[in-house]
Amino acid sequence: MRGQAHTVEAFAAAVLVVSGLVFATQAAAVTPLSASTSNQHIENQQQATVEGLLAASADNGNLTEAVLYWNASADNGDGAFVGAPDSGTYATGPPNGFGTDLNETLSSRQIAFNVVVRYPDGDSTDTEPMVRMGEPSDNAVSATRTVGLYNNSKIQNGTSLGDLAADKFYAPDTDSDSQLYAVVEVEVIAWRK
């Protein structure tokens, strides 16, 4: 009659002990089981690294070049970044100085990144994705830098923004009376792969 009563009891006790541990793990905000390969210090370093990269790229003009790296006749006349695949978005750093620096700074350290360009569109803002490597993790960091574009800023084939037809560039002219074309914001979102 007594059969394996002790064994069953031991399994019940084991389940109780393990569920206590699981509960404690779930109750804590961050544990080794959280969906994260990161910690706060590493996030801070990534953020500072990306900010520095944007500062360096803005300093030597690579950032402006990347924002204007546009082929107005690609994608059946809708325009797309030069050399981008059919999706219109690069899967890795763009083929220009900014992209090279992104690859060397982030990809070489196993950090994935997305780059979007945010531009004013009427009363709101819209975004043009430049690089998309995937969905950022919960521990992604981001840094932004603004870039001013002028009517005489030239896209990759040498055409001035002011000479382009209205919808040939992703960002519209914010004020057709002034020399300023638009102020766009480049955002880099980075996370550990």
Added chain:
Amino acid sequence: MIEREPDRTVRDRDRGQTMLDFAVAMGVFLVTVLFVLAYAPTMFDPFAGGSGTKLVVADRAATTLSADVLAASTAEPGVLSASCLIAFFGGGDDKCSTGEYLDSNDIPAVTNRNYNVTIHDLNASVDTPATPLDEPDDIELTKSNSGSVPTDVAVATRTVSIEGDPYRLTVRVW
């Protein structure tokens, strides 16, 4: 007629595999308890690394160096001035463009600790300092206040711009 067996034997048979059952039960229970005892301390491992204040010190030193001490202007953090780099890494008595001498081995935020500051190419290792300056072109951009081998190091990195090219600034504190 078969004789009835003694009571004692009958009782033993009633109890089935009690001894075996008890041994298995204790085994299962002890293995679980030992696993939990061994696993629980590892939950705190990620928070134990880089003990104390070293991480903060390294981070603060990297920020101060890249955004202030070596920067051409505090308005443009990360864009470094060549004259300040020569003053800081050159070891001579050159002055930075801000008018300060930076040849001292004391750097901001780091006191009573060993440090190593190195500027290297983006995809190069920290052991190979860059030599980006044109004149004088033999200054290796690395500085340390200690010859000891780094152990249990806290690392902070920044991307900096020197004469238009991006480099990685790595501060190690131990």
